[in-house]
Amino acid sequence: MSIPQSGRGKRLPAGRKADLAAYVAGNGQVTVTDLAEHFGVSIDTVRRDLDQLHREGALIRTHGGAVSATDGGLRDRGLDVRLRMQVEEKESIARIAAEMVNDGAVIMLNAGTTTLSVARALRNHHDLTIATNNLRIPAEIAPSAFRDLYVFGGAVRAITQATTGPVVFTMAAGGPEVDIRCDLALVAVGAIDESGFSTSNLGDAAMMAEMIERAEKTAILADSTKLGRRLFAKVAPLERADYLITDAAPESGLLDALAEADVALHTP
Known part of the structure; x- marks a missing residue:
């Protein structure tokens, strides 16, 4: 897998996590594979980042990905997602x-x-x-x-x-x-x-x-x-x-x- 020339894959973990949280917030719902490809890191790294961001309340971890915690709620979310919110x-x-x-x-x-x-x-x-x-x-x-x-x-x-x-x-x-x-x-x-x-x-x-x-x-x-x-x-x-x-x-x-x-x- 090639790493984007922008250097996103070389950033410090804290910076990557902030970018990852912003990316999820902007897209509403993403998969682990999408995130790994976008940031040029491994799937295991993405999973660890998502787990930590979920604990911090920055997003909601789902099976196979994540959804935005700041989504205005104007569309229905599945029960598995809502069970982990608030x-x-x-x-x-x-x-x-x-x-x-x-x-x-x-x-x-x-x-x-x-x-x-x-x-x-x-x-x-x-x-x-x-x-x-x-x-x-x-x-x-x-x-x-x-x-x-x-x-x-x-x-x-x-x-x-x-x-x-x-x-x-x-x-x-x-x-x-x-x-x-x-x-x-x-x-x-x-x-x-x-x-x-x-x-x-x-x-x-x-x-x-x-x-x-x-x-x-x-x-x-x-x-x-x-x-x-x-x-x-x-x-x-x-x-x-x-x-x-x-x-x-x-x-x-x-x-x-x-x-x-x-x-x-x-x-x-």
């Missing part, structure tokens, strides 16, 4: 959310890695009734935490490992729909701004909106990277939620809008 923030959000859930409660959880963290945080609860479109939750939640666990049917989105469809159940095939309600909906969203909550997919937005409609109380879950942003599909205006659980307080404009909408803010 891990500590999601866990702190999950702990607060779990404290809102009483034993014996009926709750709804939507798709997302934040709600997977909530499912794990419910391990010490008992007698819950849970309805979800998140196909990973049955494997993540402790069996001792729930009495009944229901998964909504519908089309499966492989990128989110969740179903998209109506928030309904029937007593039997072809039978009438059962009117369902819950004490608390825990809904992870993709973005929040002064106009409300939004996400990147129309089907997901419709399902999340229906979960909110069927809940006595709604807690919106979003880490601070999602605050002050707007995505393609609006889920609901701010006033449809009762709580926002996040890892850091929003900036003043959004903070004032939440207060005006009577949304209680919960942070660690």
Whole structure:
């Protein structure tokens, strides 16, 4: 493999890593092979650099490559990528959310890695009734935490490992729909701004909106990277939620809008 004449391959490791992080940020998603060819170094060297940059939070390591940690999130990322993003923030959000859930409660959880963290945080609860479109939750939640666990049917989105469809159940095939309600909906969203909550997919937005409609109380879950942003599909205006659980307080404009909408803010 030839080394580019620009001398990139001869730079000190710190300089190469900075260039590598900038290259990933500029391209959004790259493979190890692409990086090795671009920088004129071995694949093993690239892998070591990526591992270190992932630990430093400069990018997100994926199988066979990396994606930008500073991507605005305007396109969907696979679940394997999102599971490695804002891990500590999601866990702190999950702990607060779990404290809102009483034993014996009926709750709804939507798709997302934040709600997977909530499912794990419910391990010490008992007698819950849970309805979800998140196909990973049955494997993540402790069996001792729930009495009944229901998964909504519908089309499966492989990128989110969740179903998209109506928030309904029937007593039997072809039978009438059962009117369902819950004490608390825990809904992870993709973005929040002064106009409300939004996400990147129309089907997901419709399902999340229906979960909110069927809940006595709604807690919106979003880490601070999602605050002050707007995505393609609006889920609901701010006033449809009762709580926002996040890892850091929003900036003043959004903070004032939440207060005006009577949304209680919960942070660690």
